Amino acid sequence: MNNIPPQGVMFPMGSLYVGDLHQDVTEGMLYEKFSTAGQVLSLRICRDARTKQSLGYGYVNFNSPEDAERALDTMNFDPLKGKPIRIMWCQRDPSLRKSGIGNVFIKNLDKNIDNKAMYDTFSAFGNILSCKVALDEAGYSKGYGFVHFESEEIANRAIEKVNGMLLNEKTVYVGKFVPRIEREKALGEKAKQFTNIYVKNFGQLMSDEQFFEIFSKFGKVTSSMVARHPDKSSKGFGFVAYEDPKAAEKAVQEMNGSEFEGRTLYVGRAQKKAERMNELRKKYEQQRMERFSKFQGVNVYIKNLDDSFTDERLKSEFECFGNITSAKVMTENGRSRGFGFVCFSAPDEANKAIHEMNGKIVGSKPLYVALAQRKEARRALLTSQYVARAQAARQQGLQFAGGPPFLIPAVAQTPRIYGPTPALRPAPRWPALQTMPRPNGAFGLPLLGTAYRAPARPAPIRQHARPITGVSGPTARPNSKYTTRHGPDSPMPDSRMVHAAPQEQKQLLGEQLFRIVEKLHPEMAGKITGMLLEIDNSELLHMIKNQESLRAKVEEAIAVLEAHKANKKGMVIQD
Known part of the structure; x- marks a missing residue:
């Protein structure tokens, strides 16, 4: 079948959407997979801005639509890391996706019908833009799905031919997709009516006959059920379905809160799990807001x-x-x-x-x-602070690589240079400011003379290869807790900090912080170190000694940087 993007539908030429990706799939794996179909111009996997975890989908851009068509025809639903991938034409126009034109809803599907089986069934009627079977949290089919055709004509033909047919010995319903808001608007007051009720808290001794007798007095009951354990004892809840919505409403009004064998019954409209979870989520959020206001x-x-x-x-x-x-x-x-x-x-x-x-x-x-503060308010405050600092840096003529104006150690220089950010001072204390070019073409730290240069470390004392003859007693072990030598990542002696000038203290702390942060986040170590250097020296010293405290502060700095990127879309951000 010809799957070239149809005329009149806006698609980036040669661009494909790739969904249902395994969490461990990388850009390299995608390139290796799709480069066999043709020349790949670019690709990316969409990731969470904070955690950098894959969101399960991405985009592949080919040099020509023919290469993209070849990939769509030959690779759709191929397993990658043990999980079938779902490919479709990249559809950038949200109005087309949400319009419902050519969109078909299918329900009562057999649990064994997956995306590929449904695609193979409906592709006989015309070009498919997207096809998906709804899955639950465990990855099992919910029994319904959606197929989006390129035109309304093809969709109507599929509805006419497949609706009422047997698929895997189950009669399926196929109809035009109608959004929930429009369905409720069309039904009007009928959308608020219900016939199924949920009853709980009646204990373990309730029999089916007794349950039916209690609720049949409100109207004709079409079915009733008490949920039971494998040993046939009651779970304490059940369901009743009425023929008339008025009977169900009356049962809820009269039985909810009533006493039964010393227990207070709950009787309400039966809800689907997703609807109930959404209602509980809104209730929890409202309670949280009320608590916060209080x-x-x-x-x-x-x-x-x-x-x-x-x-x-x-x-x-x-x-x-x-x-x-x-x-x-x-x-x-x-x-x-x-x-x-x-x-x-x-x-x-x-x-x-x-x-x-x-x-x-x-x-x-x-x-x-x-x-x-609430998390949202705290994030907004941090973002506004960094935006203000960025504006202050521009006013002073500082150039920085798309991020907040924190000092970034130059990558190519030795020794590394640290110091407090000049953007926070009304005027620099040193008249001459130079800039060190970074490898990517951006500019790094202002070099403020020699006051911020890390002092040269003394050469290590050479140890004898053999013990000196005549000297008794144990030799010092390199890793002994009683040795006084310090490695590059070990906390510096407090005495050294006490006798150092404030600027030297900041420089010493910066050296220590950069080495530690570089191991956690090497690509952002410079920015994060510059941000941390704004903190008071005493707290910095404590953070170096307490790795948990430092890690928490680093995560906070990363969150701020990500918030800055999200809110300053007009700026060119280079890491």
Whole structure:
């Protein structure tokens, strides 16, 4: 069958959509697969902006539509990493996808019918733009699917021929796809009517006959069922289907909340699992918003907590500032996650606690204390801060590679250079600023003289190949905890930090941070290090010693960078 993109339908020439990809499929695997069909111009797998995990789909662009057609004809539903891939023409126009023109809905499908089987069945009627069987969370068919043809004429022909036919010994329904909103609008008040009800909390002793007798008095019952365990005992819930919607509504009104053998019954409209989950999600979100509004201004967020903190200790540290209604250290598998919340009874008490406790060292760590914020508000605040810094950098004539104006260590220079960002000062303290070109053509750090150059490290003391004759006693082991030598990633001695000038301290900390962050995120180590160098030296020193605290701060920096990229689409971003 000729699968060249049809006339009148807007497709990028030679562009294919590839879906149902295994999580482990990489761009290299896609290139190796599709390059056999023709010259591949470009391809990409769409990934989550934060986690970089595959979203399960991507795009392949060929040099010509003929190559794309060959790939579509020969590779559709081929297994890749053990999972069949689904290929279709790349359809960029959302109005065409959502219009419903040529879109067909199929239900009552056999569970064994997959995407390929349905594609083979309906491709006899004309060109298919997309074809998909709906799957549940476990990957099994839900019994319905969709086929999008290139024209309404082909769709009508498929409906006429296949509707009512047997597919795998099941009579299928095939009809024009109608969005739910339009269906409800067409039905009007009938869409709100229901005939099936759900009953729960009646215990394990309910018999089918007793269940039917209780609910048959409200109207004609077409079917009733009590859910049971394998040993035939009741699960405590069941379903009743009425012929008349008014009977179902009356049963709900009279039986919901009524007493049965010492139990309070719940009786309501029967809902599908997806509908019920969506309703619970909205209810939870509403409750969360109500809680946040209720405690806004009095709920305090504390992070950088020592591992020894418990709810009682957290409360005792803050109860001197006012009446505490709750104090909670957040845990995971019984271990502290390093942060918690304290809720006061009045806003002035919370403000006093923030003023007195923020930055105070409790245990072995300086605390961070601030009013609790929702994740969305926190992300918006961080984004606005970085946008403001970017504007300040442009005003001072600094050039930076599409990201927030943080200092980025030059890749090609030795030794590396660190320092606080000049964009935060009203004027540079050094008149002469030079820039070091980076390999990708962008500009890196301003070089602020020699004050920020890492001092040359002394040459290591050479050890004798053999023990000196006549000297007794054990020799020092290189990895002994009593040795005083420090590797490149080991925390620097506190005495060295104490006797160093502030700028030298910042430089020493920068060297340590860059080496550690480079192992976690090598492609973003420069930007992240520059961001971390804005933090106070004492907290930086603690972060170097406490890897969990540093890792949390690095993840926060990555989230900010991603938010910046998403909100500054007009800027050219280079990592």
